[in-house]
Amino acid sequence: MSNHLDDAALSGYLDGALSHDAMQSAKAHLAECPACRERMEAMRQMIRVLREIPPVEPPAELNLRIRQAIAAEQRLENNHERRVGRVLRGFMAAAAAVVIVTGALTLSLGGGPAGIENATDAAPDTWELHYDASWDSTPSAEMAETESATSDEAGEGWAAMDDTMPMPEEAPMELDGALANAGESFEDESQPRSGGQESLDLQKIIYTAHCTQTTYQFAEDKSSILTKVSALGGFVQYNTTSGVSYAEGGSGLHGEMVLRIPQQNYTEMMRYLSQIGFQQYVEESAENISQVYSDENIRLQNLQAQRDALLELMEKAEALEDVLLLQTQLNEISTQIEQSQSDLRNMDQQVSYATINVTLEERQTTDIIPVSKEDLPLGQRMQEALYRNLAQLRDGASAFLVGLVGAAPFLGILALIAVISLGIILLVRKHNKKSPAGPPPQEESGPSSQA
Amino acid sequence: MSFARFKGPTAQVGLLADFDRLVEEHQKRVYNVCLRMMRNPQDAMDMTQETFLKAWRAKDSFMGQSSVSTWLHRVAVNACLDELRRQKKRTAVSMQELSESGWEPADEHTGDFASRIIDQTAVNAALDLLPSDHRTVLILRDMEGYSYEELAAAMHCPVGTVRSRLNRARANMMKILAAMEQNVPADVKISKGGRSDEQPS
Numbered sequence: 001m002s003n004h005l006d007d008a009a010l011s012g013y014l015d016g017a018l019s020h021d022a023m024q025s026a027k028a029h030l031a032e033c034p035a036c037r038e039r040m041e042a043m044r045q046m047i048r049v050l051r052e053i054p055p056v057e058p059p060a061e062l063n064l065r066i067r068q069a070i071a072a073e074q075r076l077e078n079n080h081e082r083r084v085g086r087v088l089r090g091f092m093a094a095a096a097a098v099v100i101v102t103g104a105l106t107l108s109l110g111g112g113p114a115g116i117e118n119a120t121d122a123a124p125d126t127w128e129l130h131y132d133a134s135w136d137s138t139p140s141a142e143m144a145e146t147e148s149a150t151s152d153e154a155g156e157g158w159a160a161m162d163d164t165m166p167m168p169e170e171a172p173m174e175l176d177g178a179l180a181n182a183g184e185s186f187e188d189e190s191q192p193r194s195g196g197q198e199s200l201d202l203q204k205i206i207y208t209a210h211c212t213q214t215t216y217q218f219a220e221d222k223s224s225i226l227t228k229v230s231a232l233g234g235f236v237q238y239n240t241t242s243g244v245s246y247a248e249g250g251s252g253l254h255g256e257m258v259l260r261i262p263q264q265n266y267t268e269m270m271r272y273l274s275q276i277g278f279q280q281y282v283e284e285s286a287e288n289i290s291q292v293y294s295d296e297n298i299r300l301q302n303l304q305a306q307r308d309a310l311l312e313l314m315e316k317a318e319a320l321e322d323v324l325l326l327q328t329q330l331n332e333i334s335t336q337i338e339q340s341q342s343d344l345r346n347m348d349q350q351v352s353y354a355t356i357n358v359t360l361e362e363r364q365t366t367d368i369i370p371v372s373k374e375d376l377p378l379g380q381r382m383q384e385a386l387y388r389n390l391a392q393l394r395d396g397a398s399a400f401l402v403g404l405v406g407a408a409p410f411l412g413i414l415a416l417i418a419v420i421s422l423g424i425i426l427l428v429r430k431h432n433k434k435s436p437a438g439p440p441p442q443e444e445s446g447p448s449s450q451a
Numbered sequence: 452m453s454f455a456r457f458k459g460p461t462a463q464v465g466l467l468a469d470f471d472r473l474v475e476e477h478q479k480r481v482y483n484v485c486l487r488m489m490r491n492p493q494d495a496m497d498m499t500q501e502t503f504l505k506a507w508r509a510k511d512s513f514m515g516q517s518s519v520s521t522w523l524h525r526v527a528v529n530a531c532l533d534e535l536r537r538q539k540k541r542t543a544v545s546m547q548e549l550s551e552s553g554w555e556p557a558d559e560h561t562g563d564f565a566s567r568i569i570d571q572t573a574v575n576a577a578l579d580l581l582p583s584d585h586r587t588v589l590i591l592r593d594m595e596g597y598s599y600e601e602l603a604a605a606m607h608c609p610v611g612t613v614r615s616r617l618n619r620a621r622a623n624m625m626k627i628l629a630a631m632e633q634n635v636p637a638d639v640k641i642s643k644g645g646r647s648d649e650q651p652s
Contacts, residue, residue: 015617070470
């Protein structure tokens with residue numbers, strides 16, 4: 001009998017993986033060697049047992065673990081997409097800034113002095129550059145411009161601000177494409193839209209303003225403001241009046257109002273307010289919360305997807321332990337979903353309705369100083385001149401009387417001196433009348449000395 | 452399964468639902484492949500999770516795939532192979548523990564196999580004692596039905612190497628089974644080298 005086959009040769013033989021000669025040789029040996037046949041059968045059995053080992057049921061927690069891992073992966077993917085989106089939007093914003101700067105330079109160099117004539121003309125570019133640059137550098141980039149005005153220049157100040165404050169319809173259009181890419185932004189169905197503003201609905205901007213007005217028609221002006229708020233579809237969030245009117249001997253009325261105006265009517269309301277009495281102070285800000293909003297919205301979607309997955313699992317769960325675990329997770333996710341929805345609603349409300357804080361103060365009538373006398377009608381100018389002269393006459397007479405009475409002691413002495421002087425004069429004149437041809441003094445003294 | 456209809460973020464929920472069905476359908480098979488290769492439930496769960504994560508990441512490339520099952524199986528095996536390479540030391544520990552327990556594999560050439568009971572319990576136990584590369588090739592070939600070419604592709608080595616490794620793996624299995632059956636020390640070491648297999652006399 002030839003040498004026994006080793007296990008490696010047996011293995012090769014079973015797989016038919018030996019060379020032709022080796023196979024023939026092994027076959028011949030197996031035919032005459034019971035020991036090797038037995039070992040071959042044992043190996044064949046081992047292989048058969050290996051193949052027949054039945055599959056086991058995976059642990060119940062496996063499915064949940066996989067779902068959780070997928071949910072975590074989804075969050076990572078979303079974060080990655082947002083990062084890519086941010087880079088893209090940053091690039092678009094930078095491109096928009098370059099376009100604007102180039103445009104501004106072209107205008108100021110080629111279009112003559114118009115672009116650099118005064119500060120207010122340059123202001124819109126400054127604003128838009130700020131607007132673009134801040135678009136993605138911080139999630140809650142704030143664009144604020146503050147301007148205060150004295151009573152005399154209030155009108156001009158407000159007019160200038162109107163020109164420099166681009167409202168939504170003036171926002172740079174280069175941003176629209178980038179914003180459209182975001183795509184995930186929650187569409188606010190309740191927000192009214194105007195024709196060319198659809199892409200701008202993706203921008204979530206909170207407009208806030210503070211202004212202080214003074215008026216000598218407090219009640220009328222306040223009433224008209226409240227009427228205007230209703231007419232523009234807004235509402236009054238807060239309204240209070242304090243103090244006593246000057247007309248009633250008090251130190252003036254003071255009113256505070258918080259007005260909520262639909263975003264599209266914000267500009268009109270601010271313009272209307274500027275015409276109420278005298279505008280003492282104006283501050284406006286526009287906070288862009290698009291990124292924060294988008295992030296929150298994606299978070300909500302993820303949470304809802306997780307909840308759906310858990311609910312589906314819950315239907316299949318049989319073990320009490322699994323049900324309890326799922327219930328705990330469901331409760332936690334439901335709470336997070338409610339919080340997220342509440343945050344989104346709050347942001348929507350803030351965006352849909354601009355907030356205008358108005359301070360209204362009564363002015364004393366005598367404080368009123370006409371802006372310019374040349375602007376008054378002729379009749380009023382004549383009337384005012386007459387009143388002014390009469391008042392001066394009255395004041396002059398009063399002053400004369402006061403001075404007169406005040407000077408009474410000196411006047412008395414003067415009168416006494418005058419009376420005495422007059423008396424002396426009269427006595428002298430009387431004496432002269434009694435001796436009309438009287439001798440010269442030397443003549444009178446001559447005889448008396450001779451006698 | 453086609454994922455073509457899942458486009459855009461709003462379809463995420465639908466995508467998740469369909470992916471859940473995919474997991475439901477294939478997790479048992481994937482888990483069992485992983486369990487056979489990793490030899491413990493915890494590692495098997497980790498590798499199953501890893502497999503489906505990879506599937507999720509590659510969900511777009513599922514389009515046009517004739518068999519998701521084959522694809523998942525390959526991903527699972529590769530994940531396990533990667534993990535086993537990282538865990539190489541575990542095998543050494545097993546062998547060391549084996550030696551410390553006083554056991555050494557017996558030579559297999561004695562002709563008393565008829566008395567042995569080669570059942571699932573014994574085979575499973577013997578698998579645990581194999582060096583990991585031997586176990587892997589044995590599992591993939593004899594349990595998962597891989598061809599030599601598929602083995603070569605999965606293990607990144609030539610077909611000849613696969614063949615000799617498989618032969619040595621089976622030989623070592625037989626040695627271990629024989630030793631377990633006889634429970635007697637032997638002076639034959641488990642062979643891992645290419646040409647060091649002893650010939651039966």
